[in-house]
Amino acid sequence: MSFFTELDVSVIAPSLPFLWTGLKFTVTLTLIAMSGGIILGTLLALARLSPFSPLAMAASWYVNLMRSIPLLMVILWFFLIIPLITGYPMGAETSAIITFTAFEAAYYSEIMRAGIQSVSRGQVFAGQAIGMTYAQTMGHIVLPQAFRNMLPVLLTQTIILFQDTSLVYAIGAKDLLKAAEIAGKNYNRPVEMYIFAAVIYFVICFSLSRLVKHLQSRIAIIR
Amino acid sequence: MIEINNISKWYGQFQVLADCSTRIAKGEVVVVCGPSGSGKSTLIKCVNGLESFEQGDVIVDGTSVGSPTTILSKLRSRVGMVFQHFELFPHMSITENLTIGQIKVLGRSKDEALQRGLKLLDRVGLRSQAEKFPGQLSGGQQQRVAIARALAMDPICMLFDEPTSALDPEMINEVLDVMVELANEGMTMMVVTHEMGFARKVAHRVIFMDHGRIVEDATKDDFFGTPRSERAQLFLSKILSH
Ligand SMILES: Nc1ncnc2c1ncn2[C@@H]1O[C@H](COP(=O)(O)OP(=O)(O)OP(=O)(O)O)[C@@H](O)[C@H]1O
Ligand SMILES: [Mg+2]
Numbered sequence: 001m002s003f004f005t006e007l008d009v010s011v012i013a014p015s016l017p018f019l020w021t022g023l024k025f026t027v028t029l030t031l032i033a034m035s036g037g038i039i040l041g042t043l044l045a046l047a048r049l050s051p052f053s054p055l056a057m058a059a060s061w062y063v064n065l066m067r068s069i070p071l072l073m074v075i076l077w078f079f080l081i082i083p084l085i086t087g088y089p090m091g092a093e094t095s096a097i098i099t100f101t102a103f104e105a106a107y108y109s110e111i112m113r114a115g116i117q118s119v120s121r122g123q124v125f126a127g128q129a130i131g132m133t134y135a136q137t138m139g140h141i142v143l144p145q146a147f148r149n150m151l152p153v154l155l156t157q158t159i160i161l162f163q164d165t166s167l168v169y170a171i172g173a174k175d176l177l178k179a180a181e182i183a184g185k186n187y188n189r190p191v192e193m194y195i196f197a198a199v200i201y202f203v204i205c206f207s208l209s210r211l212v213k214h215l216q217s218r219i220a221i222i223r
Numbered sequence: 224m225i226e227i228n229n230i231s232k233w234y235g236q237f238q239v240l241a242d243c244s245t246r247i248a249k250g251e252v253v254v255v256c257g258p259s260g261s262g263k264s265t266l267i268k269c270v271n272g273l274e275s276f277e278q279g280d281v282i283v284d285g286t287s288v289g290s291p292t293t294i295l296s297k298l299r300s301r302v303g304m305v306f307q308h309f310e311l312f313p314h315m316s317i318t319e320n321l322t323i324g325q326i327k328v329l330g331r332s333k334d335e336a337l338q339r340g341l342k343l344l345d346r347v348g349l350r351s352q353a354e355k356f357p358g359q360l361s362g363g364q365q366q367r368v369a370i371a372r373a374l375a376m377d378p379i380c381m382l383f384d385e386p387t388s389a390l391d392p393e394m395i396n397e398v399l400d401v402m403v404e405l406a407n408e409g410m411t412m413m414v415v416t417h418e419m420g421f422a423r424k425v426a427h428r429v430i431f432m433d434h435g436r437i438v439e440d441a442t443k444d445d446f447f448g449t450p451r452s453e454r455a456q457l458f459l460s461k462i463l464s465h
Contacts, residue, residue, distance in 0.1 A: 122306060122310045125306065126306060127312075129304035129373075130376055131296050131300025131328040131329075132296060132324070132327065132328060141312055145314050
């Protein structure tokens with residue numbers, strides 16, 4: 001009982017601008033890792049499906065490697081090792097963006113691979129039969145349909161990505177969680193700040209998952 | 224126009240095509256029939272290189288399909304093909320289905336492609352459906368659009384792989400009518416079908432396949448009059464008895 005009565009929500013309003021900067025980074029990181037991850041992931045999927053086996057093997061190796069290592073370790077390693085190799089220090093935010101894009105690409109590529117395989121061979125034949133090249137058939141016929149079929153799954157993966165961005169906390173990048181921690185320390189009210197951050201994560205994820213449901217029913221109608 | 228010279232094809236140990244040869248002259252309509260699994264689809268797909276083959280060669284309008292120096296996409300843009308399951312692009316409107324090849328492959332302007340597309344749509348009697356999507360059309364309508372899509376590329380010949388066998392009976396004729404008209408205009412056509420009425424009406428020759436071989440390659444009158452092989456006789460009596 002005393003836990004709730006002792007909560008002081010009045011500290012939230014003055015820290016909103018600061019929390020907002022954190023949320024902005026979280027959202028930016030999510031959007032960049034999503035777009036970059038989907039583009040890279042699509043290329044990886046095409047590589048895995050290509051008849052040229054060294055390329056297919058390299059892509060498959062990359063995807064399986066990324067999917068077998070905990071994300072937190074990838075984030076930490078990349079942040080610590082890259083400066084040692086290149087000799088230049090890299091900001092936590094930049095490092096996070098690169099790591100997340102590279103890591104999520106592995107997951108998005110599995111989704112896009114399933115999407116590409118969901119498009120029938122007859123569609124490929126039809127594209128080729130009117131004289132399209134491999135690239136044109138992929139670009140105009142197969143990938144748009146693969147993307148459309150997989151949209152709900154891609155979005156679901158993005159929700160997971162959005163939640164996982166909080167792991168950048170470990171390298172000190174200033175995301176929503178980090179901002180909440182700092183604000184909590186400033187006002188000496190960590191519990192309120194963490195709860196508020198959790199509410200923001202929840203509201204965004206919940207809205208997105210409603211969107212996924214909506215899309216799923218629409219795609220079911222199109223089919 | 225189309226020369227098929229001794230082609231053979233294997234799937235692993237299984238021989239799908241065995242030493243198949245035939246010629247289709249300009250303006251000729253050739254019907255290919257035979258039991259399921261006899262290799263008809265495989266043979267017709269070899270003509271525009273959608274399927275590869277291990278032996279022999281196919282020459283289309285002087286271009287060798289099997290030659291590694293042939294740019295297959297170039298060749299295919301000149302050979303129209305219609306599939307059993309229509310294969311319209313479901314994420315594009317009917318208009319886009321008709322124009323994408325003209326724009327991306329032939330390099331026509333959007334306007335030119337649209338004019339050509341609508342003209343052909345008119346021809347197959349579907350002008351009013353231009354803005355719809357494939358999923359909103361009946362099977363017969365989709366197949367007519369698919370024929371128009373192939374014609375939009377101004378092909379030198381047309382390949383049909385069982386264009387009516389996925390259709391409800393009442394829609395078969397609307398598609399056959401378009402094909403008959405095309406044949407009467409002198410289009411070179413290779414048609415895999417079991418519609419013997421169509422064959423009787425417009426075919427010049429009939430090819431009968433069995434187990435990957437061309438068993439019979441005869442003029443229409445010879446084929447329907449006195450098929451030489453027993454297999455063809457049996458096959459004919461079966462499908463004509465329906
Ligand atoms: N990708 C493949 N791998 C192995 N075998 C195949 C493959 N595609 C086709 N076949 C086999 O090749 C044979 C010929 O197939 P094809 O589709 O050409 O026959 P078809 O005469 O068109 O038959 P249908 O009337 O059923 O369409 C069949 O026995 C089929 O099972
Ligand atoms: Mg077939």
